[in-house]
Amino acid sequence: MKQKTKKIYVINGPNLNMLGKREPQIYGALTLDQIMADLTQQAIPLGVDLGFFQSNHEGAIVDKVHEIFEENIDGIMINPGALTHTSVALRDALLLLSCPIVEIHLSNIYKRESFRHKSLLADIVTGQICGFGHYGYQMALTAIANMINES
Ligand code: DQA
Numbered sequence: 001m002k003q004k005t006k007k008i009y010v011i012n013g014p015n016l017n018m019l020g021k022r023e024p025q026i027y028g029a030l031t032l033d034q035i036m037a038d039l040t041q042q043a044i045p046l047g048v049d050l051g052f053f054q055s056n057h058e059g060a061i062v063d064k065v066h067e068i069f070e071e072n073i074d075g076i077m078i079n080p081g082a083l084t085h086t087s088v089a090l091r092d093a094l095l096l097l098s099c100p101i102v103e104i105h106l107s108n109i110y111k112r113e114s115f116r117h118k119s120l121l122a123d124i125v126t127g128q129i130c131g132f133g134h135y136g137y138q139m140a141l142t143a144i145a146n147m148i149n150e151s
Helices: 032-046 058-071 081-085 088-094 135-150
Strands: 006-012 048-054 075-079 101-105 127-130
Touching: 006 032, 006 058, 006 135, 032 048, 032 135, 048 135, 058 088, 075 135, 101 135, 127 135
Parallel strands: 006 048, 006 075, 075 101, 101 127
Antiparallel strands: none
């Protein structure tokens, strides 16, 4: 019997809608739409469906995670932006989920200001990719799609 197509959600937090304009020397020149369009192409041969969500509002992201919990999504890729370093609410919401979660950062947060060195999510996610710019999203998709297709 053919397996159901797996669904992965890509969540982006505050200020990531400004990629391309925002500190390009740190975050690169590509817009979020360009990065997500590349992921959509990459997902086709991997046989996974992608859903996308970006918000500048912590509560809206928590609400989205609750929706994902009800929908039985197979995997999450999340760049929580600054919420990485501050949001117990996002951490608690992600703890609802049992699917693999990849935490992504365009920049290497450990090479930056000390307040960025602490991720409140790092110890509850499957893994973290940081410092590879937009390639980090592609790396995360390869890893999570293969992981869930094999499971
Ligand atoms: C970021 C790193 C965070 O510290 C920062 O607040 C962001 C982007 C990154 O992708 O490198 O908004 O998550």
